Amino acid sequence: MSSLTIYILLFFSVFSIRVPFFYNSTVLAFIILSFLLLFLNTRKLVINFGIFKSKIFILLFPLYCLLFLFCFIFPYYHDTNDYSKHWALLSQVFSIITIYLLAQLANKKINDDLVYFSAKAIFVIYTIQAFFVLICFLFPSVNELMEIFRSPDGTQYDSFGRYEGVKRLSLSGGQYFTLSASWVMSFIITSFYFKENKTTPLLIITFLIAFLFAGVSAGRIVFLGFFFSIFFLAKDLFVRRVLVTILACFMMSITFFYLFSSYTDNFNRYINFAFELYYNWKQHGNMSSESTDILKSMYFTIDLDTFLFGHGRYMQDNGLYYLNTDAGYLRMILFYGIFGLLLNIVIDLIKLYLITVYSGYRLNFVAILLGASLFLIHVKGETFNHIVSVQAILYWLLFSCYFYNKRERIIIKEKEL
Template sequence: MKTKQASVIKILFAGTIILTFLWALFHGTNDFGLVKSNLLTFISIFSTLCAVPLIVNHLFDRGDYLHEITKILLYVFIIQSIIQLIAFVYPPFSAIINIFKKDIINNRDFQGIRSLALTGNPFFTLSSAYGLMFINYFYLFSNKKIKYPVIIFILLLVGSFFAGRTAFVGLIIGVVSYFTYSIGSFKKMFFSVISISFYILITSIITYIVYLFLIPQSILVIVDEKLLPFALEFYYKFQETGKLTTKSTDVLSKMYFEISMDTLLFGDGKYFNNDGSYYMYTDAGYMRNILFYGVLGFFYIVFAQVLILKKTLRSKIDFSSKLFLLFTLFYFFILHYKGEVLMSMPILQSILVLYSLNYLFIKDK
């Protein structure tokens, strides 16, 4: 795709690669492990830009670009949810899915309730993407651009249960965004509350009926003893201890610690320890960036991430679309607290790039 915005995007991601390479040289560590990750993200972005004309010409229905692209992405993840659901209830299908994944991933299936999706990274990356789909869902729902909303929501929720709890962060942001779209209109806000209350009631009834009468007893045991305790660990912990915590949040709280002023400003230019583990044994996004780049280098990461959406945010888009993009960007910054997302994580960056091209399809822009 040859546009000024596409060129800017390529330059920004190429700049991340160059910055990482130079930072390792500057510190004399010659630790170029992060360069490989940056290169993978760049290739994904480049492929996405090449695919945009094909997507627009062959997959779009009538409608504006942002609505159409979010619908396509939502349907992709609905298919992913169906794949996970089939793999969960029918092990031979799961065995077929495992053929396409590395053994190290298959060995981390958490007793058959994870690693069921057709993806190379069925953990933090997949759950993060599902969280973004919840934000997509409520954006489309608020604009009345989604059919069979109850079924779609249930499938998204089921897929998230298998993918990971991170998706619930997107669910919360999605719900908040849904009501924010109605700001300024009491009538619209009132009907938003009535509408979502109705759909929550219908979703609960359908889920309850399926749970009681349609799930085989053998599967029900696994759901009760494994899937729900994993997906809703924070709820179970709250019942036991009165605190909304999980093993993951307990571990994450230890991933942030004090560092020297030199490291804070300039980083150490290290991404891996000698044993192959992450430097300083932390995989928290902000911490890993600061340890490698320092604040000065990290500023580029933040600047580049925001700049990707600048063109579309400044174009003539409607209020809800602008808010949707801002909530998406906010979601990225929230997720980065847990793991590397900003200017990394190919799937989320590719989706953001797709959103950033919205301005090209606005009339009288």
């Protein structure tokens, strides 16, 4: 079994593409993985249950149980009977199981360094995604065909068609914010892969620009990942000499798209969307966009009782966000107060800590940047322990590092003997 199988299944698990008869590609990946692990090896069951004795289970399982309990207690306490938050958690649990099975398969079939391979796999699946975005951008007819693989929700974000042909281009179930958040993660992890692989400066520049173009089609927050990536790469001597070149190429790409905007409507809309902050500053003297204006309106003052205990409401009866806000920090506080927010943050920070430990501290800087990005992205929308694609990436790293650590301990024991 080649690494290609792992890449395809990881692509399915992270992007949750809509698949007829299977709900989405995560479910399909789970079925395929179960078949591969349970039935292709007739001599023994090859699923490793040692995870239940690990720090991952010991530290995270009680916190997830507490989080599920919070999701019952606060709606019950406030007599709202709003238990919709459970669906997001249950989706995440299913994704975690699928990713664990995939990491188990990689441990069995991949002989490479699993820390390196996990980063390489993220690079590969986002390179594939960038290719799909480019194809859909250049060929609108292909983009229309891809709609069958995307979730129908979220079209309200572009109800006036101003960004038609620019947004909603990815081969992914979720679009917009959830996808752009995972793109930020991919930039950071891919930078580690570039460093480990000693990728040439020219290829680094090429892929960073390609990822930026594809990612921004989901959301401008992807610029955060681009700048984190530059910061990561600048840390290492072997790429410091190309930092100026990267920035120069970035400016060249802006110039390229600007020139083409005179000829192609899609390029014009892309530039207007990607650099709306700049255009507003140039025309009106303020650094703002439609998204930042909406975000400001979604944060408002609350009383101490709400801050501590929330309202026990996650969704309104009409299906919209409670109090019409989806701002990450406020929305969690409105549901289960500051304690629920802190619990979600702690859960993700423990994941990052375990990634650092199990990787032999090779991913310590990656974990720091991932943590910083989570805090920043959560300002815009729920990210901590919420977005399934982001959690799939974090757990892919975590489980891969877990199996890497087990391999290393076996090697050490064999050397001692």
